[in-house]
Amino acid sequence: MTRTLERPPKAAEPMLAGEKTRTENFLVKLFAVVPLLALAVAVPFAWGWGLSWTDIALATGFYFLTGLGVTIGFHRHFTHGAFKAHRALRIALATTGSMAMQGPVIGWVADHRRHHAYADRDGDPHSPWRYGTTPTALAKGFWHAHLGWLFDRQKTNAQRFAPDLLTDRDITRINTWFPALTVLTLLAPALIGGLITLSWWGALTAFFWAGLVRVALLHHVTWSVNSLCHMIGERPYAARDKSTNFWPLAIASMGESWHNSHHADPTGARHGVRRGQLDMSARLIWAFEKLGWATDVRWPKPDRLDRKLNPGHHPAHRGRATRPEGG
Numbered sequence: 001m002t003r004t005l006e007r008p009p010k011a012a013e014p015m016l017a018g019e020k021t022r023t024e025n026f027l028v029k030l031f032a033v034v035p036l037l038a039l040a041v042a043v044p045f046a047w048g049w050g051l052s053w054t055d056i057a058l059a060t061g062f063y064f065l066t067g068l069g070v071t072i073g074f075h076r077h078f079t080h081g082a083f084k085a086h087r088a089l090r091i092a093l094a095t096t097g098s099m100a101m102q103g104p105v106i107g108w109v110a111d112h113r114r115h116h117a118y119a120d121r122d123g124d125p126h127s128p129w130r131y132g133t134t135p136t137a138l139a140k141g142f143w144h145a146h147l148g149w150l151f152d153r154q155k156t157n158a159q160r161f162a163p164d165l166l167t168d169r170d171i172t173r174i175n176t177w178f179p180a181l182t183v184l185t186l187l188a189p190a191l192i193g194g195l196i197t198l199s200w201w202g203a204l205t206a207f208f209w210a211g212l213v214r215v216a217l218l219h220h221v222t223w224s225v226n227s228l229c230h231m232i233g234e235r236p237y238a239a240r241d242k243s244t245n246f247w248p249l250a251i252a253s254m255g256e257s258w259h260n261s262h263h264a265d266p267t268g269a270r271h272g273v274r275r276g277q278l279d280m281s282a283r284l285i286w287a288f289e290k291l292g293w294a295t296d297v298r299w300p301k302p303d304r305l306d307r308k309l310n311p312g313h314h315p316a317h318r319g320r321a322t323r324p325e326g327g
């Protein structure tokens with residue numbers, strides 16, 4: 001478990017740290033459910049009126065801006081230390097990741113490090129296998145891993161799982177800005193949409209599509225990595241958990257759905273380690289490295305991965321492991 005962390009967690013610290021307040025829990029529900037409702041009415045709303053090319057462009061832009069903040073920033077950099085980042089890049093990644101409305105950075109990292117430490121065992125905050133392997137248990141487990149776990153009032157202990165971030169002043173500051181960044185992520189598209197179209201209607205449709213609907217789509221793609229990518233797909237590598245590679249989500253998840261490869265090599269900067277596996281996040285980390293913004297990048301080592309291959313799976317990326325592909 002220490003392999004996944006820059007520093008091992010302090011064993012003396014308990015796994016959990018108290019409970020969310022009623023207000024906190026209400027806000028989590030509000031911000032998980034309102035974008036979802038927006039998504040539910042989005043499709044009928046789209047036929048006929050209310051969706052312009054400006055909205056589509058803004059929604060796509062904010063989707064990838066905030067999504068990459070999570071995949072490259074929250075996940076690969078802050079959780080797993082897959083590369084070192086210059087201060088400006090670190091701040092930018094923590095800020096854009098916070099705008100994905102998936103919770104403040106320190107809590108996100110603590111939950112995810114806990115997930116790797118206990119993957120699909122007792123203590124994992126979001127395992128779909130929590131209730132067992134019967135169809136009913138799995139249906140319940142899917143719901144829990146996808147969304148239900150967010151409503152769990154138990155808080156992961158950041159003192160134990162993210163002590164490195166608690167002592168970083170830039171990061172603790174961005175952590176406290178989370179409510180303001182939530183407002184920003186919803187209002188910025190509205191403001192830009194309003195300015196482009198010079199109309200209140202343009203601001204409203206941009207708020208709806210590039211604000212609410214975009215947040216909901218990204219929520220569900222991220223949550224699918226927790227649920228689907230521990231249930232269905234390929235398992236080329238031996239891992240101590242049930243993680244899978246699920247190709248249909250490669251582009252939408254920006255490379256995160258190569259989740260079995262990720263559990264096999266958690267600190268690797270590239271999750272799509274096999275030939276042809278698109279990993280947009282790795283491509284961008286590669287560009288940051290070329291620009292000198294990212295250093296000490298941990299590109300996957302083919303020999304190490306090949307030793308973990310499950311029977312029947314071939315080494316798929318010989319000689320090209322240091323170069324990210326696609327994206």
Ligand SMILES: [Zn+2]
Nearest residue numbers: 115119243259
């Ligand atoms: Zn996982």
Ligand SMILES: [Zn+2]
Nearest residue numbers: 112116262266
């Ligand atoms: Zn991870």
